Structures are given as structure tokens and as C-alpha cells.
Amino acid sequence: xxxxxxxxxxxxxxxxxxxxxxxxxxxxxxxxxxxxxxxxxxxxxxxxxxxxxxxxxxxxxxxxxxxxxxxxxxxxxxxxxxxxxxxxxxxxxxxxxxxxxxxxxxxxxxxxxxxxxxxxxxxxxxxxxxxxxxxxxxxxxxxxxxxxxxxxxxxxxxxxxxxxxxxxxxxxxxxxxxxxxxxxxxxxxxxxxxxxxxxxxxxxxxxxxxxxxxxxxxxxxxxxxxxxxxxxxxxxxxxxxxxxxxxxxxxxxxxxxxxxxxxxxxxxxxxxxxxxxxxxxxxxxxxxxxxxxxxxxxxxxxxxxxxxxxxxxxxxxxxxxxxxxxxxxxxxxxxxxxxxxxx
Amino acid sequence: xxxxxxxxxxxxxxxxxxxxxxxxxxxxxxxxxxxxxxxxxxxxxxxxxxxxxxxxxxxxxxxxxxxxxxxxxxxxxxxxxxxxxxxxxxxxxxxxxxxxxxxxxxxxxxxxxxxxxxxxxxxxxxxxxxxxxxxxxxxxxxxxxxxxxxxxxxxxxxxxxxxxxxxxxxxxxxxxxxxxxxxxxxxxxxxxxxxxxxxxxxxxxxxxxxxxxxxxxxxxxxxxxxxxxxxxxxxxxxxxxxxxxxxxxxxxxxxxxxxxxxxxxxxxxxxxxxxxxxxxxxxxxxxxxxxxxxxxxxxxxxxxxxxxxxxxxxxxxxxxxxxxxxxxxxxxxxxxxxxxxxxxxxxxxxxxxxxxxxxxxxxxxxxxxxxxxxxxxxxxxxxxxxxxxxxxxxxxxxxxxxxxxxxxxxxxxx
Numbered sequence: 001x002x003x004x005x006x007x008x009x010x011x012x013x014x015x016x017x018x019x020x021x022x023x024x025x026x027x028x029x030x031x032x033x034x035x036x037x038x039x040x041x042x043x044x045x046x047x048x049x050x051x052x053x054x055x056x057x058x059x060x061x062x063x064x065x066x067x068x069x070x071x072x073x074x075x076x077x078x079x080x081x082x083x084x085x086x087x088x089x090x091x092x093x094x095x096x097x098x099x100x101x102x103x104x105x106x107x108x109x110x111x112x113x114x115x116x117x118x119x120x121x122x123x124x125x126x127x128x129x130x131x132x133x134x135x136x137x138x139x140x141x142x143x144x145x146x147x148x149x150x151x152x153x154x155x156x157x158x159x160x161x162x163x164x165x166x167x168x169x170x171x172x173x174x175x176x177x178x179x180x181x182x183x184x185x186x187x188x189x190x191x192x193x194x195x196x197x198x199x200x201x202x203x204x205x206x207x208x209x210x211x212x213x214x215x216x217x218x219x220x221x222x223x224x225x226x227x228x229x230x231x232x233x234x235x236x237x238x239x240x241x242x243x244x245x246x247x248x249x250x251x252x253x254x255x256x257x258x259x260x261x262x263x264x265x266x267x268x269x270x271x272x273x274x275x276x277x278x279x280x281x282x283x284x285x286x287x288x289x290x291x292x293x294x295x296x297x298x299x300x301x302x303x304x305x306x307x308x309x310x311x312x313x314x315x316x317x318x319x320x321x322x323x324x325x326x327x328x329x330x331x332x333x334x335x336x337x338x339x340x341x342x343x
Numbered sequence: 344x345x346x347x348x349x350x351x352x353x354x355x356x357x358x359x360x361x362x363x364x365x366x367x368x369x370x371x372x373x374x375x376x377x378x379x380x381x382x383x384x385x386x387x388x389x390x391x392x393x394x395x396x397x398x399x400x401x402x403x404x405x406x407x408x409x410x411x412x413x414x415x416x417x418x419x420x421x422x423x424x425x426x427x428x429x430x431x432x433x434x435x436x437x438x439x440x441x442x443x444x445x446x447x448x449x450x451x452x453x454x455x456x457x458x459x460x461x462x463x464x465x466x467x468x469x470x471x472x473x474x475x476x477x478x479x480x481x482x483x484x485x486x487x488x489x490x491x492x493x494x495x496x497x498x499x500x501x502x503x504x505x506x507x508x509x510x511x512x513x514x515x516x517x518x519x520x521x522x523x524x525x526x527x528x529x530x531x532x533x534x535x536x537x538x539x540x541x542x543x544x545x546x547x548x549x550x551x552x553x554x555x556x557x558x559x560x561x562x563x564x565x566x567x568x569x570x571x572x573x574x575x576x577x578x579x580x581x582x583x584x585x586x587x588x589x590x591x592x593x594x595x596x597x598x599x600x601x602x603x604x605x606x607x608x609x610x611x612x613x614x615x616x617x618x619x620x621x622x623x624x625x626x627x628x629x630x631x632x633x634x635x636x637x638x639x640x641x642x643x644x645x646x647x648x649x650x651x652x653x654x655x656x657x658x659x660x661x662x663x664x665x666x667x668x669x670x671x672x673x674x675x676x677x678x679x680x681x682x683x684x685x686x687x688x689x690x691x692x693x694x695x696x697x698x699x700x701x702x703x704x705x706x707x708x709x710x711x712x713x714x715x716x717x718x719x720x721x722x723x724x725x726x727x728x729x730x731x732x733x734x735x736x737x738x739x740x741x742x743x744x745x746x747x748x749x750x751x752x753x754x755x756x757x
Contacts, residue, residue, distance in 0.1 A: 036754040039441075039712065043551045044468040046710050048433070049475050049684050050642045050701055055710045056551060057467060060443025063754075074754070085748045111733070111741065113723075179579065194519075200578040202730070285582035287528040288726040299723060303529060305412065305438045305715035308752050 025320065032080055032313030034073035037066040073310070080314045087318075088112045113296060114315070118322075121292045123206070125274040125326065128213040132270055133263065135214065136221025141251070143222075144229045155226070162219035170212060170283025174199075177208060205289040209280050216280075217273065221266045228262045229255070264334055271326045276319065293319045367455060368396035369663030370656040375400045377661070378415060379430035381407040382605070384477050384681035385645065389430070391668035391676075400660060412438070419444040422652035427661040432645050433708040434715060436465065436473050441712045445472060445648040451662040458670060463684050465646060467710075475646035476669050477681040480705060481525070481538065482640060482696035483630055484592065484600035484610070488623040489517060498625055502542075502568055502632040502639065505599055509575040512598050522575040523588040523597040526729065531584050533722030534641070535601075539565035541706050542632040542639030553713045553755035555746050558739040566728060566735040568632055573729050581730060595620045601629070604700075607693035608679050626692065628699030640700045641708040644684065713755040720746045 040062035046055045082089045095108040109115050143154050161169065176183045177198045188196045198204045232255055240250050256263075278294035281287060287295065293315055300312040375396070379385045389405050397403040406426070408414075412435050418425035419439065431439065439445045447470035452459065456474070465473040483505070485498040493511040505522070512521040525531040540547075545561035548554060573580055577591065589606050591597050593616035602610075607626050610616070629640035647665045649658045671687030678689055682697040690698050708714075720742050728738035750756045 035752045038757065039553075039754040041551070041553065041712070041755070045466075046468075047464070047466045048707050048710075049462040049465075049478060049644055050705070050707045053707070053710070054550065055467075056548075056553070056712065057437075057710075058441045058443075058712045060440070064443065080752070083748050084744050111727075111737070113745070179577075195578060197578040199582050200730075202732075285527060287723075288581040288730055299529075299719070302413070303719045303722070305434065305719075306441065306753055308749055310752050311749070 025317075028313045028316050030072070031309050032317055033075060033077060033310075035076040035080065035310050036073050037063060037070070038074070039063055040066075076310065080310045081318070084112065085311060086114050086314050088114060113291070114293075114318075117291045117293050117296050120206070120290045121275060121277060121294075121322075124210060124213060124277050124292070125271060127210050128217065128274050129267065129270045131214045132217045132221050133266060135218055136266070137225050137256075137259075139218065139222045140225035140229055141255075143226060155223075158222055159219045161215050162217075164216075166216060166279035167283050169216060170280040173208075173212060174284045199285070202289040205284070205286050209277075209284060209286060209290055212280050212284070213274065213277065217270060221270070224262055224266050225259060228259045232258050264330055267330055268327060271330070272323055275323050275326060293322070366395040366667035367663055368399040368667065369455065369660040371399045371660070372401045373657045373660035374402040374404075374427070375657070375661045375664055376402070376404045376406075376426045377428045377430065377665070378406050378408075378411055378418060378426040380411045380432075380645075381409050384605075384677065384683075385430055387673060387677040387680055388476055388647075388665070388668045391670075391673045392664045395667040396660070396664035400664065403664075411435075415439060416442055416444065419650050419652065423654065423657075424650040424652040427650050427653045427657050428665060429648050429650065430645060431473060431648050432643055433710060434718075436646070436648060437710055437712055438715065439648060440467070440472065444651055446651040446658060447471060448474065448649060448662065451649070451659060451666075454659075455663045455666050458686070459666065460684065460686055463646070463669075465644070473646040473648045474666065474669065475644035475684050477645050477683050478697055478701060479603060479605050479643040479645070479682065480640045480697050480700045481534070481601055481603050481629060482638075482700045483627050484602055484607075484696070485625050485627065486598040486620070486623050487625050488619070489521070489598040492517065498627045499599070499630055500628075501634075502539075502572070502630045505630055506571055506575070509599060513575065518596070518598060520575060520577045520596075521598040522572060523583065523591045523600040523602070524572060524576050524580065525584050525588055525602065526573060526576065526580040527584040527587075528581050528726045529722040530718065531722070532581070532725055532729065533718045533720075535569060536565060536721050536725055537641055537708075537718065538629070538639040539568050539632060541641065542629075542635055542637050543568075544635055544637065547709055547714070547717060548711060553711070553750055555717060555743055555750075557717075558736075558743050562739050563735050564633055566725070566738065569725075570729060570731075570735075581726060592616075592624075593620060604682060604694070604697035607696060611693050626696035628696060628703045629705060631703070636704065638700050638703040638705040640705040642701055642705050643708055645681075713750055713753070716749045716753060716755070717742075717746050720749060 040059040041056045042059045043054060044057050046053055081087055084091055091112060092109060095105055099105040099108060110119065139158060143151060143158065146154060175181050178184050179188065179197055184198060188194055198208050236254055237250060240254050245253065276294050277292045278298065281290055281292060281295050297312045297315045300308040300315065377389055379389055386407065393403050393405065411429065415429050415435065416438060419429065420442065429439065449471050452464065452471050459474060463475045464471045465475055483499065487498065489512060490508060493515050495508050495511065499505045499508050509521045512518050524535060526535060540557065540562060543561040543564050545565065546556060549556055577583065585603055585606060588600060588602050589610060592600050592610060595617065610624060611621055613621065629638035631637060632639050649662050669685050671685065674683045674685045674687045679691055679693060682690065682694045724742045724745055725738055727733040728735055747756060
């Protein structure tokens with residue numbers, strides 16, 4: 001392909017990517033550098049059915065004038081990124097200075113909302129991703145070895161967790177793990193403990209969210225690996241069998257290497273998905289014990305009645321950065337493989 | 344469910360059969376567009392307005408959605424605005440006024456509001472900004488049969504008595520967790536602190552500024568009370584909101600509850616529960632705390648506002664139509680849908696709690712423009728304290744620090 005025809009070939013894709021991916025990110029980044037205007041407050045008397053009181057209110061005309069002058073807001077530079085609600089440089093260094101041991105230092109860091117969310121987000125990603133990869137492969141191999149007649153129905157049933165909308169799925173499970181629900185009551189019976197509650201303990205909440213994450217994402221890796229298994233060359237498998245390779249050795253030395261590109265692809269997608277974990281936290285009402293970066297963004301934008309665009313923008317940018325950091329090792333590996341093949 | 348349907352069907356019927364009295368609908372041939380939340384009392388008001396003045400208007404549109412709060416500012420900002428009226432509550436009026444999106448109603452009140460009670464007028468610096476029509480608040484629900492079993496003959500009037508009663512019920516082995524409260528992390532948790540803090544006589548901000556002042560003895564006392572209460576609540580309390588607490592109550596799993604007055608009608612009716620529960624449930628005013636006389640509650644009203652960015656004729660027609668719905672006749676047809684502030688309301692047992700709370704001198708939900716930020720911060724930051732992972736001092740310090748940053752970003756602090 002000449003450069004010229006390549007350019008015309010790629011142009012529509014490039015335009016779409018620029019419009020729908022690059023521009024919004026740039027706009028969010030710019031927004032994250034600004035904060036709201038000063039609100040001009042005036043003291044006024046407010047009366048309602050229950051009495052009168054002195055309150056402050058916003059002088060909308062004066063505030064409007066400020067807004068007209070600078071529609072984007074007040075330039076704040078990277079202050080939003082390093083304030084206490086985000087990277088909290090000042091608080092982290094103060095904690096480092098003032099604490100005597102690492103345990104106390106981490107306890108103080110964990111009290112900062114960004115790091116608390118980061119801790120859960122990373123833990124979730126790091127646990128869920130390998131489990132989904134391994135279990136997905138195991139299920140795929142299992143289904144692949146089923147008699148033909150059972151394959152169709154098994155695949156259909158295995159895909160169900162993914163067909164259910166995450167929010168709905170987590171809500172259904174949330175009701176089931178209630179102390180009066182099927183799972184919750186059964187667990188109480190098994191452990192003979194009437195106070196056992198999956199919703200009240202931080203550890204159990206984390207486990208519940210992680211198990212849900214694995215359950216929800218398993219079908220994705222399963223179906224990709226299952227498709228990959230159909231392309232394993234029978235000649236190689238037969239040769240390995242003749243060489244006396246056991247089932248396990250065939251799996252380890254023939255099937256897995258053959259599926260490696262798929263493993264990388266699934267890992268990439270899983271890392272990205274898991275780092276943005278959000279719905280289960282809302283669905284399970286788990287905000288008390290587990291908050292993710294995406295949940296912080298949601299909270300900033302929705303809950304206070306007046307959205308904190310700058311703060312949410314800063315957290316979004318750092319989420320993108322976090323995904324990029326997580327993906328780097330996988331991408332480097334792919335790049336090396338690509339170069340090795342090219343030479 | 345079927346109750347709701349019946350209520351709606353009944354409401355629809357009564358509109359159709361209501362005698363068409365000569366309502367003054369203002370300028371005719373106008374477009375009336377209302378954005379409102381979605382519960383029976385608001386349907387009653389907006390529905391009556393439509394029945395009275397729908398014919399005189401060129402267009403009468405109602406959008407009832409629980410997401411009203413999320414879309415109201417965006418839909419009133421353009422000129423002309425998407426809606427001519429939004430039905431608001433205390434906190435959402437502030438949200439609209441912060442952006443200057445509603446207009447003063449003084450002239451309209453003079454012209455169309457002769458039948459309104461003076462206390463229905465929400466005035467800010469002399470300007471009427473909204474017309475309230477119903478009140479709501481959280482207050483105490485008690486199961487008198489269970490209280491009697493532990494030798495308590497009078498419903499608790501203070502939180503100390505609530506704790507005492509809860510302890511007796513637990514000690515008697517009747518219930519391990521006799522108390523239900525809306526403690527879900529977020530808005531509900533923040534509201535519990537607000538109520539207890541006000542009952543301890545606290546103030547949220549330095550007068551005339553947006554500087555927060557909750558890290559003090561009263562804040563600590565409020566938190567201590569919150570923690571003691573939470574210990575008697577179901578272990579899952581940090582996930583409980585109105586639907587969950589109502590469910591526990593109707594299932595007979597609680598003896599004392601702090602719940603919304605607007606749930607009273609639904610709890611006392613003969614659906615979703617047993618006669619043992621409904622027959623012994625008594626609604627009373629919000630308890631006081633620490634020897635104070637202010638009930639631990641924030642009072643809420645719902646009321647109508649008129650958008651600023653719409654033609655004057657549309658605004659006037661919308662006001663006339665809505666106010667024509669705020670009459671004794673409407674209240675008579677929907678007496679038990681709400682605690683009405685309108686003349687002619689006959690408080691039933693379901694309204695007793697809100698009425699007692701208001702009589703007891705509870706404060707309105709604070710109308711500060713920066714209150715939403717503080718409320719959200721409280722709801723998020725106090726979770727660690729309530730679950731026992733952090734000290735009260737640390738929790739309040741965290742709230743103040745987080746509030747300061749958010750308030751700075753919104754321009755309330757420098």
C-alpha cells in the first residue's frame with residue numbers, strides 16, 4: 001500500500017478516533033485545570049412554613065458577571081491534582097514526616113480518599129484479572145471436551161452472567177446475600193452465626209465484590225479462549241500424543257503457547273475493565289467499605305447537587321494514567337514479540 | 344404496588360368528577376410545562392392544576408421523574424427554558440437559586456394567591472420565591488406492644504429514652520437490633536448527622552460566610568449519639584435507606600424507627616404487613632437529645648417555583664394553574680397523601696409525627712447555598728467513624744478538610 005492510499009484508507013478511522021476519543025479527553029483535561037468562580041455571597045433573611053432565619057445566598061448577578069468574563073472558570077493549574085482529595089502531596093509528606101513506623105504511615109495515607117480508592121481498585125484488578133484468565137481457560141477446555149450434544153446448552157448457560165447488565169446482576173446478588181436472602185441465610189446457617197453479614201464487614205464486602213467481578217467477567221475470557229481452542233492444529237496435538245506427552249503436558253506446551261496472543265488480548269481488556277470497576281459498588285451499596293476511582297468521579301459529579309467538574313476531571317485523567325501504567329508491561333511484551341517476528 | 348395504582352386511579356377519577364369551579368387560570372392559550380418529582384402528593388397537586396386549567400392552556404405537560412433534581416438546573420438554564428415550573432423542596436430551591444433560575448412571585452401571589460396561607464410563602468429577603476404545599480420530616484416510629492412488654496408505657500421523647508428502650512428490648516431477648524434508621528452511606532448518613540447536630544444546638548457555618556464549623560463539642564456529641572444508636576441498628580445499617588427500613592418495620596423486625604413521615608401512610612395501611620405491626624405502630628415527634636428542646640430533625644417542604652427564563656405570560660399562566668390546585672378541595676380529595684400545609688387539612692395518625700416535630704420547634708433543612716457540598720461530604724466521610732474504623736475527632740477533621748477543598752472548587756471559599 002502506498003503512503004497515499006494508506007492515508008485515505010485510515011482517514012475515517014482516524015477522524016472518528018480524534019473526535020470521539022482524543023477531543024473529549026483533551027477537554028476533560030482542560031476542565032481539570034480550572035475551578036469555579038468565586039461565589040458572591042450575601043446575607044439574607046429566609047422565611048418558610050417553620051419560621052424565619054438568617055442565611056447566606058448567592059448574589060447571582062455579581063456571580064454571573066464573573067462567569068461571563070471567564071466562562072471556563074478560574075485557572076487553578078495542577079492544584080486540583082495535588083490537593084487533599086487527589087494526590088495529596090502535602091498530606092503524604094506530612095504523614096511521612098510525622099509518623100514513626102510504616103504501619104502508622106499507611107494508616108494515615110489510607111485515610112485519604114484517593115489512595116483509599118486506589119487501594120481497592122488495584123486490589124480488585126490484581127485479584128480478578130488472573131482468576132478470570134485461569135478459570136476462563138479451564139472452563140473453555142472443559143466445555144471443549146464435552147460431548148457434542150451438551151456443548152451448545154453449556155455455552156449458553158456459561159454466557160448468562162455476561163448477558164445480565166452489571167447493575168442488575170449485582171442488585172440481584174445483593175438481595176440474595178442479605179441476612180434474609182438465600183445466600184446470606186444459608187451462610188449464617190453453615191457458620192452457625194446469626195450476626196454474620198456480608199454487607200457489614202469490610203473484608204467480606206471486598207470478597208463479595210471480587211467474587212462478583214470474577215463471576216461477571218468469566219464468560220468473556222471463556223468464550224474467547226473457547227474460540228481459540230477450535231484453531232489448535234490437530235497435527236501438532238497428534239504429534240505430541242505420539243511423542244508420549246500427557247494431557248497436562250499437551251496443555252502446557254501446545255495449547256497455551258498457541259493461545260498466547262489471545263491471552264494477551266484478554267489480559268488487556270480485563271485490566272482496563274477491572275480498573276474502572278464501578279457498578280458492583282453501587283449495586284451492592286458497598287460505599288462504606290469499598291470505593292473505587294470511578295466511584296469517586298461519580299460522587300463528585302452527582303451527589304452534591306452541584307457537580308465538581310474539575311475534581312472529577314482530575315480523577316478521570318489519573319484513571320486513564322493508571323490504566324496506561326497497568327497496560328505498559330503487556331504492551332511492551334507484545335511489541336517485543338512483534339519485533340522478534342518481524343526480524 | 345396495587346395500592347399505588349388504586350390511589351392513582353382514584354386521583355384520576357376524582358379529577359374527572361371534580362366539580363369544575365371557576366378557577367382563575369390567568370392568560371389563556373399559554374404553554375405550561377412542569378418538572379416534578381414522582382410521588383402521590385405531587386401528582387395530586389399537578390393533576391388538579393391540569394384538571395382546572397389544562398383546557399385553557401395551549402399545552403399542559405407534566406414530567407414526573409425521580410431524577411428531577413439532576414436535570415432541573417440544566418433544563419432551566421436556556422432561554423426559553425425547557426419547563427415553566429419546577430416543583431422543589433428546601434434543598435433543591437437553593438440549587439436553582441444558586442444559578443438564579445427562578446423568579447420572584449410577589450405580584451402573582453397578590454393576583455392569584457388569595458387562598459394561600461401566609462406560612463406557605465417561602466420568602467427570601469422579602470421576595471416570595473416558592474409556594475410550599477406539604478411538609479415532611481424524619482421522626483420516631485414506635486411499636487407500643489413491644490415497649491409495653493419491657494415495661495415502657497410512653498413512647499420515647501428523647502434519644503436517651505430511645506437508647507434506654509432499645510437496651511431493655513435487647514436485654515429482654517425480644518430483638519437483638521430493635522432500631523431501624525436510614526444510615527446508608529451518602530445522603531442518608533449525612534442527614535442523620537445534620538439532625539443530631541441541630542438537636543445538640545450546633546451551627547454549620549460561621550455567620551455570613553461559607554466557613555464550616557462542625558468540629559466542636561456539639562459535633563462530637565452528635566457523633567457519639569450516632570454511634571450508640573447505630574449499635575442497636577441492624578448490622579447492615581450502612582446500606583439501609585427508606586425502602587429497607589420500611590421493609591424491616593413492616594416485617595416486624597424493629598420496635599423503634601427513625602423514618603420519614605411520608606412513609607407513615609404506607610406503613611399504617613393494611614398492605615405489606617400484619618395487623619400486629621400496623622395496629623401497634625405509633626408515630627410521634629422526632630426525639631430531642633442531650634437535654635435540649637430542639638427535636639433532632641430537619642423539616643422539609645415541597646413547593647412550586649416559576650422559571651425565570653420563560654415569557655411572562657407563560658410564567659403567569661403556570662403560576663395561576665398550579666396555585667389553583669392548592670385548595671381545600673384538593674386537600675379533601677387527597678387528605679392522606681401528605682402532610683399538607685394548605686387550609687382544610689385534617690391530620691390523621693400518619694401525619695402525627697411530622698406535625699409533632701414541627702410543633703416541637705425543629706429547624707428547617709438549612710438553606711445555605713453551600714449546604715449540598717457539606718451534606719455530601721458528611722455522608723461520605725462519616726462512614727469510617729460509624730463502622731468503627733476511625734475516631735470522632737478524625738472523622739470531623741476529615742469532613743472539614745474535604746469540605747474545604749470542594750467548597751474552594753465551587754468558589755464558596757478562597
